[in-house]
Amino acid sequence: MALDDPHTRPPEPPGAEGPRNGSAAGDVPPFAGDEVLPCGRLLSRVWEQAWDAPPAADLHPVSCLHCREAVEGLATVNAAARALRDEDPPGLHALADRVMDVVRAEARFGRLLPLADPDWDLRIAESAAAKVLRQAADTVPGSRAATCRLIPEGNGTDVRVTMTLAAALDRPLPERVHQVRRSVLHSAGQDLGLTVTAVDITVADVLEPGPTPGPRLPTGGGA
Amino acid sequence: MIERTASPRLGCDLPDRLLVVRAAEGDEDSFAVLVQRHSRSLLTLARCMLGNPQDAEEAVQDAFISAWRHLPEYRHRAEFRTWMYRITVNRCQTMRHRRPPPLPLDTVAEPAAGDAWSQPARTAEQDAVTNALSRALAELDDGQRVCWILREVQGLPYKEIAHVTRTGEQTVRGRLFRARRSLQEAMGPWR
Amino acid sequence: MMTATGTTALLGVAAEAALAVPGVAALQPHLARRLAAAAAPTRADTTPPEAGIRADRAPDGSGWHIEVRCVLTEGRRALDIARNVHDRVTDALITHLATHAAAEPVTVAVTVTGIAAWHDAA
Numbered sequence: 001m002a003l004d005d006p007h008t009r010p011p012e013p014p015g016a017e018g019p020r021n022g023s024a025a026g027d028v029p030p031f032a033g034d035e036v037l038p039c040g041r042l043l044s045r046v047w048e049q050a051w052d053a054p055p056a057a058d059l060h061p062v063s064c065l066h067c068r069e070a071v072e073g074l075a076t077v078n079a080a081a082r083a084l085r086d087e088d089p090p091g092l093h094a095l096a097d098r099v100m101d102v103v104r105a106e107a108r109f110g111r112l113l114p115l116a117d118p119d120w121d122l123r124i125a126e127s128a129a130a131k132v133l134r135q136a137a138d139t140v141p142g143s144r145a146a147t148c149r150l151i152p153e154g155n156g157t158d159v160r161v162t163m164t165l166a167a168a169l170d171r172p173l174p175e176r177v178h179q180v181r182r183s184v185l186h187s188a189g190q191d192l193g194l195t196v197t198a199v200d201i202t203v204a205d206v207l208e209p210g211p212t213p214g215p216r217l218p219t220g221g222g223a
Numbered sequence: 224m225i226e227r228t229a230s231p232r233l234g235c236d237l238p239d240r241l242l243v244v245r246a247a248e249g250d251e252d253s254f255a256v257l258v259q260r261h262s263r264s265l266l267t268l269a270r271c272m273l274g275n276p277q278d279a280e281e282a283v284q285d286a287f288i289s290a291w292r293h294l295p296e297y298r299h300r301a302e303f304r305t306w307m308y309r310i311t312v313n314r315c316q317t318m319r320h321r322r323p324p325p326l327p328l329d330t331v332a333e334p335a336a337g338d339a340w341s342q343p344a345r346t347a348e349q350d351a352v353t354n355a356l357s358r359a360l361a362e363l364d365d366g367q368r369v370c371w372i373l374r375e376v377q378g379l380p381y382k383e384i385a386h387v388t389r390t391g392e393q394t395v396r397g398r399l400f401r402a403r404r405s406l407q408e409a410m411g412p413w414r
Numbered sequence: 415m416m417t418a419t420g421t422t423a424l425l426g427v428a429a430e431a432a433l434a435v436p437g438v439a440a441l442q443p444h445l446a447r448r449l450a451a452a453a454a455p456t457r458a459d460t461t462p463p464e465a466g467i468r469a470d471r472a473p474d475g476s477g478w479h480i481e482v483r484c485v486l487t488e489g490r491r492a493l494d495i496a497r498n499v500h501d502r503v504t505d506a507l508i509t510h511l512a513t514h515a516a517a518e519p520v521t522v523a524v525t526v527t528g529i530a531a532w533h534d535a536a
Binding site: 107109112115116117121122123124125127128131132190191192193194 | 488491492496500521523529
C-alpha cells in the first residue's frame with residue numbers, strides 16, 4: 001500500500017489549505033484535467049495523499065477500492081522513478097576533479113597583508129592566511145570558523161583579524177571565544193608571522209552536536 | 224594550555240552553510256566538500272532532465288563553476304542545495320533548447336575504466352521500463368518535467384520545488400498532477 | 415643594454431633561486447596561463463616555473479623590481495620562508511647581473527599566495 005512507501009514525504013501538508021480529507025470541494029479548486037473518482041475523491045488529492053503528504057488520520061483511501069486503484073495506476077511510473085534515483089552515475093569522480101581544476105585556476109586571493117617584517121616587502125594573500133587561522137579556530141573543541149577576514153591597520157605591518165564562529169553550547173561561550181582567540185593569535189605568530197593587533201570574534205551560529213548530515217536523497221520521513 | 228583536537232582538515236563534518244561562507248572567501252577545500260556532497264543528486268537531476276550522461280555532466284560542471292564564481296554574491300536566501308538545484312535546472316533548460324531532442328537515457332551506462340561505481344543488478348525488463356519512462360519524460364512540458372523530477376526522483380517537498388522553480392506551491396502541485404497523468408498514460412502498456 | 419633574452423634569463427634565475435628555498439612548494443602560475451590550462455585540461459602541468467615571477471624595470475630606470483608569487487608548504491613559519499626567498503632571489507639576481515652586465519640595484523617583493531598541506535604539495 002502506497003502509504004507505507006518509504007519514498008519521502010515533505011514535513012508539511014501539501015498546500016496551505018489542502019483538504020486533508022480529499023473532499024472534492026475543499027478550499028482549493030481542482031486542477032485542470034482533474035478527475036472525480038466514483039467515491040467522490042479528487043484524483044489529484046488521492047495521489048498527493050499517497051505520496052506527498054505525511055500519513056493522515058484519514059483512512060478512506062486505505063479501504064476504498066477506487067482510491068487504491070487510482071494509486072496502483074501510478075505504481076509502475078513511481079517504481080521506474082526510484083530506479084532512476086538509485087542509478088549510480090559513473091562520471092562522478094571525474095566530474096568533481098574537472099570542477100576543482102577550474103576552481104583552483106580561478107582562485108580568489110583577497111587582499112594582500114604584510115608579513116611582520118618592516119624591512120622587506122613580504123606579503124601574504126588574505127585567503128591563504130585565513131585558511132590557516134580558520135584551522136587554528138577549528139582545533140578548539142566545539143568551535144568551527146565561518147568567516148575570517150584580515151585587514152591591515154595603520155602604516156606598518158599591523159593586521160586585524162575579524163572572525164565569526166559556529167560554537168557548541170556545552171560550555172560558556174566567553175570561555176570558548178577566549179580559547180579560539182588564543183589559538184588564532186598563536187597560529188598567526190607561529191605559523192604565519194603576522195603582527196596581529198586584535199582578533200574580533202563573533203559567535204554567529206550554533207554548532208550541532210553529532211555528525212553533520214550532508215544532503216542525500218531522502219529515503220523516508222520529512223525531507 | 225590550549226586544548227586542541229586533531230585538525231579537522233577536510234571539513235566533512237561542517238554543515239553546508241558554514242562551508243558556503245568559507246568557500247565564498249576563497250577556501251577551495253570547503254568548496255570541494257560541497258562538490259562531493261551535492262554532485263550525485265545534481266547529476267541524477269541533470270540526467271533526467273537531459274536524457275544523456277555527457278550533457279548531464281557538462282551541465283553540472285557548468286553549474287558548480289557558476290556557483291563558485293557567484294558565491295560571494297550568494298545571500299543565503301535559499302539553502303545551498305536549493306540554489307544549486309536552481310542553477311542546474313536553468314542550465315539544463317538552456318542546453319535543452321539549444322540542442323536536438325534528447326536520446327533516451329542509456330540505463331546500461333558503461334562504467335568508466337577504473338571507476339569504482341557499479342550498476343545495481345537489473346533485468347532487461349527493468350531497463351526497458353526505465354527507458355520508456357525517459358522517453359515519456361522527454362515529451363513532457365518543461366515545467367511539468369522539472370516538478371516531477373524534483374518530487375519523484377529528488378524527493379523534494381513542494382515548498383523547496385517552488386523555491387527552485389520560482390513559482391508557487393499551487394503551481395507546483397498542478398504541474399505535478401498533470402505530469403503524473405501524462406506519464407501514467409504514456410506508461411500504460413507497462414502496467 | 416638589457417635584451418629580451420636578458421629579461422628571460424632574469425626570470426629564470428629568480429625562479430630557480432626561489433624554488434630552491436626549503437618550504438617553497440611551487441610558484442603561483444600566472445592567472446592567464448592557468449585559465450588557459452583549465453580551458454584545455456591536461457593532467458601534466460606544462461606551465462614554466464618562471465610564471466609566478468614578474469620582472470619590471472624600476473620607474474626611474476635604475477635597476478629592477480622583481481615580484482615572486484609562491485605557494486608554501488606547512489611546517490615552517492611563512493614569514494621565515496618568505497625572507498629566505500627574498501634573500502636568495504636577491505643574491506642570485508645581483509650575482510647574475512654583475513656577471514653578465516653591469517651591476518644594478520634589485521628589489522624583490524615576495525607574495526605568499528597559498529599554503530599547501532603536506533599531501534597537497536606539488
